[in-house]
Amino acid sequence: MGGTARHDRGLAGDVAATPDGKDLDHCIQCGMCTATCPVAEAVPGFSPRQIVARTILDLADELLASDEIWYCARCQQCVASCRKNIRPADIITAIRTEALRRGNRDTAGARHTMAFLSDLGGKGKLNEALLTFRTLRWSTFKMIPYAMRMLARGKIPPPIVKEIEGMDEVQALIEEFRK
Amino acid sequence: MSPSRFAYYPGCAAEATVKEADRAMRAIAPLLGLELHPFESMTCCGAGVLHEEQPDVSLALNARNLAIAERAGLDLLTLCNTCLLTMLKAQHELRSNPQLAGRINESLARFDLRYEGRVKVRHLLWVLAEDVGPEAIRALVKKPLAGLRIAPFYGCHILRPEEVLGFEDGRDPNSMERIIEALGAEPVRYDARTECCGFHVMLVNAPATTTMVGHCLEGAVDKRADVMVTPCTLCQLTLDSYQYRADKTRTQPLKLPVLHLPQLLGMAFGLDGKTLGLNRHLVAVAQ
Numbered sequence: 001m002g003g004t005a006r007h008d009r010g011l012a013g014d015v016a017a018t019p020d021g022k023d024l025d026h027c028i029q030c031g032m033c034t035a036t037c038p039v040a041e042a043v044p045g046f047s048p049r050q051i052v053a054r055t056i057l058d059l060a061d062e063l064l065a066s067d068e069i070w071y072c073a074r075c076q077q078c079v080a081s082c083r084k085n086i087r088p089a090d091i092i093t094a095i096r097t098e099a100l101r102r103g104n105r106d107t108a109g110a111r112h113t114m115a116f117l118s119d120l121g122g123k124g125k126l127n128e129a130l131l132t133f134r135t136l137r138w139s140t141f142k143m144i145p146y147a148m149r150m151l152a153r154g155k156i157p158p159p160i161v162k163e164i165e166g167m168d169e170v171q172a173l174i175e176e177f178r179k
Numbered sequence: 180m181s182p183s184r185f186a187y188y189p190g191c192a193a194e195a196t197v198k199e200a201d202r203a204m205r206a207i208a209p210l211l212g213l214e215l216h217p218f219e220s221m222t223c224c225g226a227g228v229l230h231e232e233q234p235d236v237s238l239a240l241n242a243r244n245l246a247i248a249e250r251a252g253l254d255l256l257t258l259c260n261t262c263l264l265t266m267l268k269a270q271h272e273l274r275s276n277p278q279l280a281g282r283i284n285e286s287l288a289r290f291d292l293r294y295e296g297r298v299k300v301r302h303l304l305w306v307l308a309e310d311v312g313p314e315a316i317r318a319l320v321k322k323p324l325a326g327l328r329i330a331p332f333y334g335c336h337i338l339r340p341e342e343v344l345g346f347e348d349g350r351d352p353n354s355m356e357r358i359i360e361a362l363g364a365e366p367v368r369y370d371a372r373t374e375c376c377g378f379h380v381m382l383v384n385a386p387a388t389t390t391m392v393g394h395c396l397e398g399a400v401d402k403r404a405d406v407m408v409t410p411c412t413l414c415q416l417t418l419d420s421y422q423y424r425a426d427k428t429r430t431q432p433l434k435l436p437v438l439h440l441p442q443l444l445g446m447a448f449g450l451d452g453k454t455l456g457l458n459r460h461l462v463a464v465a466q
Binding site: 018019020038041042043070071073074077079080087108109112113120125129131136142149150153155156157164166176 | 191192194195196197219220221222223225226227228229230231232233234235236238239240243264272276283286289290335336338339340341349350374375377378379380382383384385386387388390391394420423424458459460461
C-alpha cells in the first residue's frame with residue numbers, strides 16, 4: 001500500500017470516505033453501468049464496471065495514472081441504470097479527486113480539470129479560448145482544422161476574459177475551502 | 180402577460196463560444212414576458228469539473244452565486260444543462276450537509292450574503308414548458324414552422340439523475356415535443372433524443388465524442404429530420420462543430436443543422452436570422 005493512503009483499505013477506503021464515493025462497497029459488479037455507457041460503446045475497453053472493480057481491489061498506481069479515468073463523459077446514464085443506486089459516475093468523480101490528491105496530474109484529463117480552479121481563481125470565469133491548449137499542450141496542433149472552422153464562424157472567443165465583480169470574495173472562498 | 184423576472188445565468192459557453200444562444204435569448208425574452216437580469220458578480224459554476232479537484236470550493240462558489248440571486252429576490256434562469264445540474268446538485272449538497280452549509284454561510288456573511296435555499300434554479304426549457312406554456316407560445320407564432328420535421332435533443336444534464344432534476348420522466352420526456360408542436364412543426368421521434376453528445380470528453384477523447392455525435396445525429400437523420408434543436412448550449416456546440424468529423428466515416432454527409440432552443444422560437448416568432456445568429460453555425464441553417 002502506498003504511503004499516501006489515509007485509510008487501511010488504500011484507494012477503496014479513500015474513495016469510500018468521500019461523499020461522492022461513499023456507496024462504493026455496495027457495488028455487486030453487475031455491469032449495468034458499462035452496458036448503458038455511451039463512452040464504452042465508442043471506446044473499446046472502456047468500462048466503468050472495471051474502474052470500480054480496480055478501485056475496490058486497490059490497483060491504485062495503474063488506475064490513478066491512467067487516461068481512462070478521465071474518459072467518463074458525466075452523462076449520468078450509469079447513475080440512472082445502476083441496480084444498487086451507488087451512482088457510478090460519482091464514484092469516478094471521487095477517483096479523479098483522489099488521483100489529483102495523490103499527484104497524478106500529467107494526463108490531458110487532469111490538466112483539463114485543474115484549469116477550472118485556476119481560471120475561476122483568476123477571473124471567476126472559464127477561459128474557453130485557452131482551455132484547449134492547457135488540456136492538450138502540444139497535441140493542440142491536431143485541433144487546427146477544427147479551430148479554422150470555428151474561426152471562420154467567429155467562434156474562437158478572445159483569450160482575455162473580463163474579470164467578474166467581487167473577485168476578492170471568490171479568492172477568499174477558494175483559500176478557505178480548498179483542501 | 181406580466182413579466183417574470185429572473186437572475187439570468189446564460190453559462191460560459193453562451194457568453195463566449197456560442198454567443199448566438201445568448202443573443203437569441205435576449206431577443207425572445209420580451210416577447211415571452213421574461214425579464215432577464217444578468218449579474219456581473221456571478222462566477223462560472225465549475226461545470227462539475229471544479230468539483231472533481233476541489234468539491235468544497237465548488238460548493239462555496241455555487242452557494243455564493245445562488246445567494247446573490249436570493250439577495251435580489253430572483254429565481255435563476257440558465258441556458259446550459261450542465262450549469263443547471265451543477266447548481267441543483269449544489270443545492271442538494273447544501274441541504275444534505277448542514278454543517279458545511281453553515282461554514283459556507285459564515286464566510287458569505289462577510290460579503291453580506293446568505294444562502295437560505297429559497298432560490299429556484301430553472302432552465303429555459305422548464306420555464307417555457309411550465310410558466311409560459313405551449314398555448315402562450317402558440318399565440319406568439321408569426322411564421323409557423325409548418326411542414327418542418329424537428330428532432331429534439333434533450334441533453335443529459337436536464338434529464339439525469341431524476342432525483343436531482345425531477346422535472347419530467349428522464350427516459351421518456353415530452354417538454355421539447357410540446358414546444359415544437361406549439362410552433363407548428365412536427366417533432367421527430369428517435370431513440371438518441373435522450374442520449375449523450377459527448378461534450379464533456381471533446382478535448383480529452385475527441386474520437387469518442389466524434390462517434391457519439393455521429394450516433395446521435397444519425398438517429399435523427401434516419402427518421403428524416405430536417406433540423407435538430409437542443410435546450411443545451413454545450414450539446415449544440417458539440418453536435419454542430421463535431422459534425423464534420425463524424426462525416427469523415429460516412430459516405431453521405433449528415434448535413435443536419437442544430438439550433439439552440441431560443442433560436443427556434445425566434446424563427447417562429449418572425450425574428451430575422453442575423454438577430455438570432457443563424458449565420459454563426461458550422462452546419463448551415465436554411466433561412
